[in-house]
Amino acid sequence: MYGFKASSQMWTSFVLFLAAVFCLFTPAWMVKHENFKTCDQSGFCKRNRAYADSALEKSSWKAPYNLEPSSIKFSNGQLSGTVLKTVGDSSETVRLPLTVSFLESGTARISLDEEKRQKGDITLRHDSKARKERYNEADKWAIVGGLAPSKGAALGSDADAGTTVVRYGPAGKFEAIITHSPFGVEFKRDGSTHIKVNNRGLLNMEHWRPKVDKEKKEGEEETPAEENKDPALDESTWWDESFGGNTDSKPRGPECIGLDISFPYYEHVFGIPEHASPLSLKETRGGDGSYSEPYRLYNADVFEYELDSPMTLYGAIPFMQAHKKNSTVGVFWLNGAETWVDVTKAKETANPLSLGIGSTKTTHTHWYSESGILDLFVFLGPTPKDIVKSYGELTGYSQLPQSFAIAYHQCRWNYVTDEDVMDVDRKFDKAKIPYDVIWLDIEYTEGKKYFTWDPLTFPNPEKMHKHLDQRERKLVAIIDPHIKNEGNYPVVDELKKQDLAVHNKDGNIYEGWCWPGSSHWIDCFNPTAITWWKGLFKYSKFIGTFSNTFIWNDMNEPSVFNGPETTMPKDNLHHGNWEHRDVHNINGMTFHNATYEAMLERGKKGELSRPFVLTRSFFPGSQRVGAMWTGDNEAKWDHLAISIPMILNQGISGFPFSGADVGGFFGNPSKELLTRWYQAGTFYPFFRGHAHIDTRRREPYLAGEPYSGIITQALRLRYQLLPAWYTAFHEAHTQGSPIIRPNYYVHPSDEKGFAIDDQLYIGGTGLLAKPVVKEGADSVDIYIADDEPYYDYFDYTIYSGPGHKTIKAPLEKIPLLMQGGHIIPRRDRPRRSSGLMRYDPFTLVMVLGKDGSATGELYLDDGETFDYQQGAYIHRQFLFDGKTNFLSSVDIAAEKGSKGQKYLKTMKDVRVEKVIVVGAPKEWKDKSSVVVSEEGAKESQRKREVPFVWHEGAKGQADWAVVRDPKVEIGKGWRIDFS
Numbered sequence: 001m002y003g004f005k006a007s008s009q010m011w012t013s014f015v016l017f018l019a020a021v022f023c024l025f026t027p028a029w030m031v032k033h034e035n036f037k038t039c040d041q042s043g044f045c046k047r048n049r050a051y052a053d054s055a056l057e058k059s060s061w062k063a064p065y066n067l068e069p070s071s072i073k074f075s076n077g078q079l080s081g082t083v084l085k086t087v088g089d090s091s092e093t094v095r096l097p098l099t100v101s102f103l104e105s106g107t108a109r110i111s112l113d114e115e116k117r118q119k120g121d122i123t124l125r126h127d128s129k130a131r132k133e134r135y136n137e138a139d140k141w142a143i144v145g146g147l148a149p150s151k152g153a154a155l156g157s158d159a160d161a162g163t164t165v166v167r168y169g170p171a172g173k174f175e176a177i178i179t180h181s182p183f184g185v186e187f188k189r190d191g192s193t194h195i196k197v198n199n200r201g202l203l204n205m206e207h208w209r210p211k212v213d214k215e216k217k218e219g220e221e222e223t224p225a226e227e228n229k230d231p232a233l234d235e236s237t238w239w240d241e242s243f244g245g246n247t248d249s250k251p252r253g254p255e256c257i258g259l260d261i262s263f264p265y266y267e268h269v270f271g272i273p274e275h276a277s278p279l280s281l282k283e284t285r286g287g288d289g290s291y292s293e294p295y296r297l298y299n300a301d302v303f304e305y306e307l308d309s310p311m312t313l314y315g316a317i318p319f320m321q322a323h324k325k326n327s328t329v330g331v332f333w334l335n336g337a338e339t340w341v342d343v344t345k346a347k348e349t350a351n352p353l354s355l356g357i358g359s360t361k362t363t364h365t366h367w368y369s370e371s372g373i374l375d376l377f378v379f380l381g382p383t384p385k386d387i388v389k390s391y392g393e394l395t396g397y398s399q400l401p402q403s404f405a406i407a408y409h410q411c412r413w414n415y416v417t418d419e420d421v422m423d424v425d426r427k428f429d430k431a432k433i434p435y436d437v438i439w440l441d442i443e444y445t446e447g448k449k450y451f452t453w454d455p456l457t458f459p460n461p462e463k464m465h466k467h468l469d470q471r472e473r474k475l476v477a478i479i480d481p482h483i484k485n486e487g488n489y490p491v492v493d494e495l496k497k498q499d500l501a502v503h504n505k506d507g508n509i510y511e512g513w514c515w516p517g518s519s520h521w522i523d524c525f526n527p528t529a530i531t532w533w534k535g536l537f538k539y540s541k542f543i544g545t546f547s548n549t550f551i552w553n554d555m556n557e558p559s560v561f562n563g564p565e566t567t568m569p570k571d572n573l574h575h576g577n578w579e580h581r582d583v584h585n586i587n588g589m590t591f592h593n594a595t596y597e598a599m600l601e602r603g604k605k606g607e608l609s610r611p612f613v614l615t616r617s618f619f620p621g622s623q624r625v626g627a628m629w630t631g632d633n634e635a636k637w638d639h640l641a642i643s644i645p646m647i648l649n650q651g652i653s654g655f656p657f658s659g660a661d662v663g664g665f666f667g668n669p670s671k672e673l674l675t676r677w678y679q680a681g682t683f684y685p686f687f688r689g690h691a692h693i694d695t696r697r698r699e700p701y702l703a704g705e706p707y708s709g710i711i712t713q714a715l716r717l718r719y720q721l722l723p724a725w726y727t728a729f730h731e732a733h734t735q736g737s738p739i740i741r742p743n744y745y746v747h748p749s750d751e752k753g754f755a756i757d758d759q760l761y762i763g764g765t766g767l768l769a770k771p772v773v774k775e776g777a778d779s780v781d782i783y784i785a786d787d788e789p790y791y792d793y794f795d796y797t798i799y800s801g802p803g804h805k806t807i808k809a810p811l812e813k814i815p816l817l818m819q820g821g822h823i824i825p826r827r828d829r830p831r832r833s834s835g836l837m838r839y840d841p842f843t844l845v846m847v848l849g850k851d852g853s854a855t856g857e858l859y860l861d862d863g864e865t866f867d868y869q870q871g872a873y874i875h876r877q878f879l880f881d882g883k884t885n886f887l888s889s890v891d892i893a894a895e896k897g898s899k900g901q902k903y904l905k906t907m908k909d910v911r912v913e914k915v916i917v918v919g920a921p922k923e924w925k926d927k928s929s930v931v932v933s934e935e936g937a938k939e940s941q942r943k944r945e946v947p948f949v950w951h952e953g954a955k956g957q958a959d960w961a962v963v964r965d966p967k968v969e970i971g972k973g974w975r976i977d978f979s
C-alpha cells in the first residue's frame with residue numbers, strides 16, 4: 001500500500017514535471033485561458049455581478065444596510081457606529097461595526113467589519129484551524145504612516161434628517177455626508193460631490209451562517225439549482241468551490257465584501273494595476289469597445305499573457321484615480337484577497353454646476369473581494385499630484401535606489417558560466433556599450449537550490465564579482481520563494497525544522513511544484529521566518545556573494561505549477577492561521593520585504609547600503625523596497641506598445657520603479673524590434689534587457705550595424721540623462737510622483753489628452769518622448785498639450801502646439817522633445833558604467849519657454865548609502881529669469897544634516913562644464929562672453945568672464961548658444977549673467 005502510494009506520487013510528480021517542461025519549451029502562442037477563472041467561474045464574482053444586476057434592475061430595490069442612528073459617535077476625527085444588515089425578507093439583522101476616520105492629510109477611511117466573526121463567534125467547518133475573523137491585517141503590511149486623525153474634523157450642525165455630516169480636510173473644504181438608511185457616503189469638495197459610496201446600493205457583506213444540510217426526503221425531486229433562486233444568493237459555491245481539478249474547502253463559508261463607488265461627472269478612471277490594458281480603464285459591462293469581464297486582481301503567473309485584457313497579472317494595487325478637467329479624486333481598496341472591479345460609464349445630462357464645461361459621463365465602479373474587512377480610503381485631490389502624495393503618505397514612497405539601479409541591466413535566462421558572465425562583460429566594453437548590472441537567472445544554482453552555486457558552471461563567483469567590480473559593475477542573482485524539497489539541503493532542513501513554511505489546510509507543511517520540482521514555500525508572514533531568511537543572506541552564509549551582489553525575487557505570487565490557477569490553494573494556512581485566501585495578493589510583498597531587510601543587514605554593522613531587489617509580484621507598499629517588472633512578455637510589437645501604458649499606470653499607482661523586459665521575454669525579436677525596444681526602454685524607470693532560455697543571444701553588440709550602433713546611442717542617452725532620472729526618482733521618493741508621467745498628470749486641464757497613454761514625460765524635466773512601437777514606422781504623431789514651444793532633443797527643430805505634430809523617426813531616431821521652460825541636467829561624457837561617472841562634470845540644457853524663462857532641478861547624492869538621510873546630498877534649483885537674464889543656482893535642500901558638509905567636500909571638484917541655451921534670443925547674437933559669479937569665491941575670482949557662442953538655427957530649428965566651461969561648482973550657489 002505504502003509502496004504503491006510512493007510510486008503513484010512519483011508518477012504524478014514525473015507527469016507534472018513533464019508538463020512544466022512542456023510549458024516551458026513549447027512555443028504556445030496564447031495565454032491558457034482554461035487555467036484562470038473567469039468571473040462566472042469565481043463564485044463570489046458571479047454572485048456580486050448578479051447582486052448588482054438584481055439591484056440595478058429593480059426600481060423597488062432597497063439596499064439592506066442601515067446605519068443605526070443611536071449607535072453613532074464622533075470623537076477625535078473618527079465616527080463610529082453599527083450598520084445593520086437585514087437578512088432577506090426576515091427581521092433578522094447582522095451587526096457590522098463601522099468606523100469612518102478623517103485623517104489630518106485630508107484622506108477619509110471607511111472600515112466595516114462583521115461583529116460575529118470579529119468576536120470569533122462562528123463555527124468552522126472540516127475541523128479547520130483557520131482564523132475565524134475577517135482578515136484585518138492588510139494595513140499592517142501596506143500602511144506605514146499618514147494615519148494621524150484630523151484635528152479639525154467636526155460634525156456639521158446642518159445635517160438633513162437621516163444624515164450625519166462631517167467637515168474635514170484643508171480649511172474644512174471636504175465634507176462627508178453619511179446617509180443612515182440605506183447606509184451610504186457622499187464626498188464633497190468645495191460644495192460639489194466627487195465620490196459616492198454605496199449610492200447604487202451594491203454594498204454586500206456576506207455574513208456568517210452555518211451550513212444547513214438539506215435532507216432529501218425519499219422520492220423527493222431535487223430542485224433545479226437555479227430555479228426560483230436569486231443568483232446573487234446562489235449557494236453552490238458557498239461551502240466549497242472547484243476549479244481545474246482542485247477543490248477549495250472554504251471552512252468559513254461565504255464571506256465576500258462588495259461595494260459600489262461612483263465618480264459623478266468623471267469620465268476617466270486610471271490605476272488598479274497590473275493589467276495589460278490601456279491607461280484609461282475600459283468599461284467592463286457593455287459600452288463601446290468594452291471588456292466583458294471585470295478587472296481582476298489575483299496575483300498570478302500568467303503564461304504568455306494576453307493584451308488589451310482585464311485578466312489578472314502578477315501584482316495588484318487596488319488604488320484608482322478618477323480624473324476630469326482640473327479635478328482628480330481617488331480611492332484605495334485595501335484588501336489582500338482575490339478582488340474584481342467592474343467599470344461602467346453612464347451618460348449624464350449636463351451638470352448645471354459645470355457651466356457646460358467638462359464631462360457629461362459618470363463612472364461607476366463596483367469592487368468585490370472574496371474575504372476580509374471592508375477598508376476603503378478616499379482621496380479628494382484636487383490634483384493628480386495631491387492624490388499620489390496622499391496615497392504615498394499611507395503606503396510609503398518609492399525607494400530611492402542606488403544610482404546603478406537606474407542605469408542599464410543586462411539579463412538573460414541564463415548566462416551559463418562565470419566565464420560567460422566575464423565574456424559578456426568584456427564584449428560590452430569592447431563595443432563601448434555602457435551597462436551597469438549583469439544578471440543570473442535560476443541556472444546558476446546547484447539543482448535550483450537557492451543560496452548555492454553550481455560548482456561546475458560557477459566554480460569561482462569571487463573572481464567573477466571582482467572582475468565586474470573593476471568597472472563598478474554589479475551582479476544580480478535570483479532567489480525565489482520555493483525551497484527545494486530534497487534531503488541534505490540545509491536550507492530546506494532548517495525551514496522544516498523550525499516550521500517556517502506555509503502549511504496546507506490540515507496544518508502540515510505544504511508541498512507543491514516549481515522549478516526545483518517538489519518544493520516548500522517560506523511563509524514571510526511569520527516574523528521568525530523573516531529573521532531566519534535574513535540570516536541566509538549574510539556573506540558568511542551565502543558564500544560567493546559580495547557587496548556588489550543584489551537580488552531578484554521572482555515567482556512570488558506565489559507561482560506553483562501544480563496549484564489552482566498556478567498558485568497556492570486558498571485554504572492553505574499562513575502564520576497566525578490566516579488562510580491563503582485572505583492574504584494572497586500580499587504574499588509576494590512579504591517575501592520581497594524580507595529579502596530587502598536581509599540585504600540591509602547582510603554586511604557588518606555600519607556598512608549600510610541601499611538594497612536593490614526586483615520583484616515580480618507586488619501589493620501597495622512594495623514600492624518601498626525595490627523595483628518591479630511586467631513579467632513574461634513576448635518579442636512582438638504589440639507587447640512593446642503595451643509596455644508604455646503599463647509602466648505609466650505603475651507610476652500613477654505609487655509603484656513607479658518599473659520596467660518591461662526589453663526585447664520581449666518569449667521569442668526572438670527582429671533586429672528592428674530589438675532596436676526600437678531599446679529606444680523605448682531608455683524611458684522605462686527600470687531598464688533591463690531579458691530573454692527566455694530558449695531564445696537566441698541578443699546582447700546589443702550582437703545585432704550588427706547599424707543596429708548595435710543605434711542601440712548604443714539609446715543606451716548613451718539614458719546614461720547622459722541619469723542626473724535628470726535620479727532627480728525624478730528623488731521626487732518619487734519624497735512626494736510619490738510618477739517617474740514617467742502621462743499627459744493627464746502633466747496637463748490636468750487638457751481634456752483632449754486624458755486618454756493618451758503612448759507618450760510620456762520624464763519626471764518634471766519637460767522631456768516628452770513618444771517611442772516608436774510600430775514595425776516599419778518612420779515617423780510618429782506626438783500630441784502637444786500646451787502652447788509652449790517644444791524642441792527636438794537632438795536638433796532643436798521647433799514644434800508648436802497645441803495639437804498633434806508629426807516627428808520624423810527613421811530607425812536611428814528617438815522621438816524626444818524638450819518642453820520650453822525647463823533646465824535639464826546631464827552628464828555628457830560616455831562611460832562604461834554609471835559608477836565611473838560619479839565625479840563627471842555636468843551640462844545644463846536651458847530650454848527657454850515662451851516667456852523667455854526656464855527652471856530645473858538637480859538632486860544628487862552618493863548614490864549608494866543612506867547618508868542622504870543625514871544631509872549628504874546636493875539639491876539645487878536652476879532658475880533663468882528672462883527679464884533679468886540671470887541664470888542662478890539656488891540651494892533647495894530640505895534640511896542640512898550632519899553629513900552634508902562632508903559630502904559637499906567630496907563633490908567640490910564637480911563642476912558645470914557647459915550651459916546650452918535652446919531658443920537663445922537673437923539679441924545675444926554678438927555676445928562673446930557672459931559673467932559668472934560664485935558663492936564664496938575669492939575677491940579676484942568673484943566675477944569671471946567666460947566664453948559664449950551663439951548659433952543660428954537652420955530652417956525650422958531654434959537658435960542656440962553655449963556657455964563654455966563656466967566651471968561653477970555643482971554644489972554651490974552661483975549666477976551667470978547673460979545681460
Ligand code: NOJ
Nearest residue numbers: 413441442554616631632
Ligand atoms: C519567470 C520570470 O518571469 C522570468 O523572467 C525568468 O527568466 C524565469 N521565471 C526563470 O527564472
